[in-house]
Amino acid sequence: MIRAYDSAGFCLDAPAPDKGELPDAACWVDMLHPTPEEEKQVETLIGVEVPSRDELHDIEPSSRLYTENGAAYLTASVVWNADSEFPEITDIGFILTGGRLVTIRYGEPKAFAIFAANARRELEGLGGRDVISRLLEALVDRTAEVLEGRSRQIDLVSTRVFSSTSQSNPDTITRDLEAMLGIISGHQRTIAKVRESLMSLSRVAGYLQTLPEISGDKLVRQRCRSVARDIQSLSEHADFISENIVFLLDASLGLISVQQNQVMKVVSVATVVFLPPTFIGTVYGMNFQNMPELDLPWAYPIALMVMAMSAIGPYLWFKKKGWL
Template sequence: MIRLYDSHGVCLETPASQDLALPQTACWIDMIHPSPAEELQVERLIGVEVPSRDELRDIEPSSRLYIENGAAYLTASVVSKSETDFAEIADVGFVLAGGRLITIRYAEPKAFAVFAANTAREFAGLDGRDVLTRLIEAMVDRCAEVLESRSRRIDALSTEVFSRGSASNPEAVTRDLEATLGVIASHQRTIAKVRESLMSLARVSGYLQTMPDIIGDKALKQRCRAMAVDIQSLSEHADFISENIIFLLDAALGLISVQQNQVMKVLSVAAMVFLPPTFIGTVYGMNFQDMPELGQPWAYPIALAVMAASALGPYLWFKRKGWF
């Protein structure tokens, strides 16, 4: 799919044939899951090569940020599906050529949808350079929204975890905490993807400040500098949230261990309480002929009393120590 936007944010008609000329007012060509035919069509319209999906996956900086034949090629890793439990990273390609911006993407990050919905308000006689910087800003803003949302959810989850730890049913608490581990893992995955996206956007914003088209425009260069500062602040905030998640994970695992120890403590107390009576019963259960007590009428009640006393003694001792 190909969408065209002019300098005023109006979505133009999508080219339907290979012979259709590119409108002069078009400043942004958004390629979504482009087919090979659509890639060739845009290459004919713009006169520059469009990166393939495999080329967008290259991780070398020289393959993600470079200038070739007068066109600037940039690739950014953008967080996608952040609203779900399985956030992903999508590689988005940017080609700045002839005052126009071409974006190539095989995912639909929310930043693009929000930016496209506000094009009529955001655009005002802009060219491809302005669209590129504003689009990167939208991605940074989206990362900030994800961090803010996840931070609130993690705070609520922290309160829930520690309130569960004070419950009286160890088995139920353990089950709930084990289920919470999956939620914590989901938060950690999303924050990790956001951090990866911020690192990629930091490289892009740094490269933008060295591009001749940006250096010559004071306003654009200042916007790129402000963008770099925002990315640095968000990266630090993401590190802080990640540390909170690690603490929450350790706390959940610790509470699970405490609840399991409670169960083992009960079993240990029960074993110690019944061990002495079992020993006494075992002794008098032996079939030896010369056992003096066997012939006495008081032997049986005395044995029962000793067994009860030997069980009551450990029970009272553990009770005094506050084991249960």
């Protein structure tokens, strides 16, 4: 699908496949899940090559940020679907050529929809360089929203983790903590993708400032610098959140170990308590003929009493030590 917008943010009619021209007012051409035919059509319309999906996946900086035939090619890895349990990273290509911006994307980050909806009041009629700087702002703002949302959720998880130990049932505590591990890992997965996205956006913002058409426009250049500072600030915040997640993960694992140790302690105490009675019962369960105690009239009650005392003694001692 191809959408075209003018410098005032109005959506224009998409170019027909049989027409080899773009509206003169078009300054942004947005390609969403383009087919090979649409790629060839746009190449004909703008006069430069459009990278394929496989080319967008290249991770070498030289393949992501370069200038060729008077056109600047930039590729950013952007997190999307971040509100779900399985966020993804999508590679978005930017081509800045002839005062126009062409975007190639195979994902649908919310930032693009938000920017397209607000473009009419945000764009200042400066062409493609205005659009790409505003798009970067929208992507960074959306990333900030994701971080804020995850930060609040992690605070709730922290409260649940440390309040779960107030329950009296160790099995319930362990199950709750094990459930928390899955939630914590989900947050860590999202934050990791956000950090990857911020790193990629930082490279794009830095390279963008070196382009002549950007460096020559004071307003756009200042906006790109502001975006770069915001990215740096968000990266530090993402690092802080990541450290909190690691702490929660370690705390959860530690609390699970404590609960398991409590169970093992109870089992160990029970084993020690019942060991002396078991020993006594085993001794008098042997089938030897010459056992004088067996002929005594009170041998059986005495044996039971000794077995009970041998069990009660260790129990009281453990209780006095506070091990129960």
